Amino acid sequence: MITVVGIGADGWDGVSEVGRAWVGSARVVLGGRRHLDLLPDIPGQRRMPWPSPLRERLPALPDSLGDAPEGHVVALASGDPLVSGIATTLVDLLGRDEVRIVPTVSSVALARAAMRWPAESHGVVSVVGRDVSLVRRELAPGRRILVLSSDEHTPRQVASLLVEEGYGDSELTVLGDLGGPSQSTFLCDKALVLTGQDFDLPRLNVVAIDAVGPHRGGWVAGLPDDVFEHDGQLTKRDLRASALARLAPTPGEHLWDVGAGAGSVGIEWLRAHPSCTATAVEADAERAARIARNASRLGVPGLQVVHGRAPAALAGLPAPDAVFVGGGATREGVVETCLAALRPGGRLVVHGVTLETEQLLGRLYAEHGGELTRIAVETAAPIGTFTGWTPARAVTQWALTV
Numbered sequence: 001m002i003t004v005v006g007i008g009a010d011g012w013d014g015v016s017e018v019g020r021a022w023v024g025s026a027r028v029v030l031g032g033r034r035h036l037d038l039l040p041d042i043p044g045q046r047r048m049p050w051p052s053p054l055r056e057r058l059p060a061l062p063d064s065l066g067d068a069p070e071g072h073v074v075a076l077a078s079g080d081p082l083v084s085g086i087a088t089t090l091v092d093l094l095g096r097d098e099v100r101i102v103p104t105v106s107s108v109a110l111a112r113a114a115m116r117w118p119a120e121s122h123g124v125v126s127v128v129g130r131d132v133s134l135v136r137r138e139l140a141p142g143r144r145i146l147v148l149s150s151d152e153h154t155p156r157q158v159a160s161l162l163v164e165e166g167y168g169d170s171e172l173t174v175l176g177d178l179g180g181p182s183q184s185t186f187l188c189d190k191a192l193v194l195t196g197q198d199f200d201l202p203r204l205n206v207v208a209i210d211a212v213g214p215h216r217g218g219w220v221a222g223l224p225d226d227v228f229e230h231d232g233q234l235t236k237r238d239l240r241a242s243a244l245a246r247l248a249p250t251p252g253e254h255l256w257d258v259g260a261g262a263g264s265v266g267i268e269w270l271r272a273h274p275s276c277t278a279t280a281v282e283a284d285a286e287r288a289a290r291i292a293r294n295a296s297r298l299g300v301p302g303l304q305v306v307h308g309r310a311p312a313a314l315a316g317l318p319a320p321d322a323v324f325v326g327g328g329a330t331r332e333g334v335v336e337t338c339l340a341a342l343r344p345g346g347r348l349v350v351h352g353v354t355l356e357t358e359q360l361l362g363r364l365y366a367e368h369g370g371e372l373t374r375i376a377v378e379t380a381a382p383i384g385t386f387t388g389w390t391p392a393r394a395v396t397q398w399a400l401t402v
Contacts, residue, residue, distance in 0.1 A: 002030075002073045002090060004081040006104035009180025009204065011038040019102045023074050028065055031076030039076075050086075058093055078204075079179075080106035084126040084148050110178035111146050111206040114185065122146055130301075132157045135209075137271055137299030139165055139216055147207040155186075155207050159194035167213030168192035176202030221245065221268045228294050233261035233287060235326050235351065238377045239395050240264055243349045244272075246371070246399040247322040251275045256320040258310050258338065259283075259327025263291030263303065269322075270300035277302065279317050283309040283328070311337040319343055325350040329357050335364065342402050352396045361398040370400030 003026075005019040015023070023029060023039065028046045036047050048064075051057035065073055080103040081087030090099050108124055122144035125134050129150060135158060138145045147158055155174045162170050172191045176184040184202060188194045191209075217223045221244035222237050235243065243265060247255065249272035257266035260280035269278050280295075280303055282288040288307040295303035306313050311333040323338040329350050338348055348370075352358050365372040374396050378389040 001098055001100060002075055002094065003100040003102060004075045004077050004085075004087040004090065005102045006079050006081050006085075006106075007035055007038060007076050008079055008104050008110075009177045009183070011180070012040060014104060014179065016102065016104060019104065022102060023076075025072065026074040027072040029074045029076065030061075035076040035078075055089070058089060062094070078107065079104055079110075080108075083108055084128040105179065107148060107178055107206050108146060111175050111208060114175050114178065114183075115146075115173065115208050117144055117146075117208075124148070127154060127158075131296065132161055133296045133299060133301045135161055135299070136165060136216075136297070137219075137274075139167060139211055139213065139299075141211065141213060141215060143209075143211040145209040145211065147209065149205045149207055152201045152203045152205065155201055155205060156194055156199075158207050158209070159188070159191040162191040162209070162211075162213070163195055165213060165216065167211055168195075169212040171210040171212070173208040174201055174205050175208060176205045178204075178206060219271055221272070223264070223268060223271075223298070227298065228262045228264050228267075229290050229297075230262035230264075230294075231287070231290075233327070235261065235264050236377070236392065239351065239375060239397075240268060242373075242375060242397060243324055243351065243399075244268055246349050246397075247324055247347050249273060249276050250321070253321035254278065254318050256281065256314070256317065256323040256338065256341075258314070258323060258325045258334065259329075260291055260305075261287060261326055263294050263305070265324045265326060266291075266303055267295050267298050267300055270295070270303055271298065277304075277318070279304040279306055279320075281306045281308060281310055281313050281317075283307075283313075310334045314338070314341065317341075320346060322347040323349070330354075330360055335360070339368075339400075339402065344402065346402050348398075348400045348402070350398045352398075353393050358396045361396050364400075365398055368400055370398060373397045373399070 003022045008014045030048050033049050077085040083106045123138045124146045126148040168191050170191045172188045174186040222241035225237050249269045251273045252275045255269045255278040257280040260282045263280045266278040266280040270276050280291050288305050291305050314337050321343050328334050352361050376394040378391045380387050381390040
């Protein structure tokens with residue numbers, strides 16, 4: 001059992017009595033060098049800095065602790081250890097029953113207090129060890145966002161992102177060393193200002209954003225087609241919304257986007273909730289690279305892109321809760337592999353525009369049931385000096401819940 005004790009920027013003085021007792025009785029204390037230096041001297045106590053690189057070497061950590069008795073190993077973490085903290089990684093590694101948590105006030109709570117923002121009035125994005133593009137998903141006119149930074153460079157990266165997205169007029173506040181004696185507040189009335197100068201900012205900081213900018217599209221499925229970079233291989237807006245309504249993104253679930261094209265279905269699945277995950281499978285190398293660019297641009301850089309052809313490329317992927325087949329359904333074994341991989345209660349949606357695919361979907365509907373729909377979309381367009389309807393190719397959609 002490892003006990004994780006939260007410690008704030010105020011150091012040992014801010015650690016709770018319970019936390020102090022655990023640290024005082026520990027045979028081994030793990031932590032960053034900064035945290036270890038904050039502790040008083042305790043005779044006979046072994047202190048170990050976290051291994052580097054952390055994630056690669058953590059699995060071997062229990063063996064390196066030797067025969068320390070249960071309850072006598074303590075790990076130090078900043079603030080609330082479960083807010084972008086080491087405790088999350090330790091629980092994943094050791095299991096929830098092997099990790100005890102003794103938190104202190106989180107950086108989110110301290111930032112919220114400094115800004116006087118009610119908890120329900122803002123979003124929180126952690127870019128600690130993550131792509132700053134995650135902020136893009138949260139952008140909306142009037143939106144308040146707290147960004148948990150990796151280091152002193154993060155505020156400028158966030159400011160540059162805001163300018164790129166047309167949010168350069170947003171107010172940006174850098175809150176440094178929250179809860180400590182050197183707590184600081186750096187206010188930029190426009191994010192654009194921070195991109196043009198090299199300010200000296202604290203390494204430990206949270207960025208508060210009062211967003212001012214254009215509407216970029218919501219979290220409900222059906223983003224405009226022109227927000228995606230594509231070569232024509234794109235599940236268009238109305239068809240995408242129909243497919244995602246049946247795929248039903250749910251927090252924590254995983255999607256396979258097979259024959260992903262521009263990656264639009266997988267991207268919108270991820271935008272539905274931060275805990276959703278997805279894998280896009282695409283046989284064309286140029287399109288696979290384009291999918292990654294689209295995902296980053298639309299605030300979901302975590303989309304896993306697999307360059308390969310189904311069904312072979314599906315081997316070894318995380319089991320899906322939902323599968324969308326936008327291309328390649330007639331290839332032998334593709335639909336069968338997807339059906340076999342689905343978890344109980346999983347959803348499969350397949351689109352087809354050719355007669356061959358339509359015939360296949362008709363057979364599958366006869367064998368398995370589900371919902372078979374033919375969708376035809378027409379859009380208004382000029383005809384000389386008048387306006388008429390321009391039809392797109394009709395799409396046959398088969399949806400099944402297993």
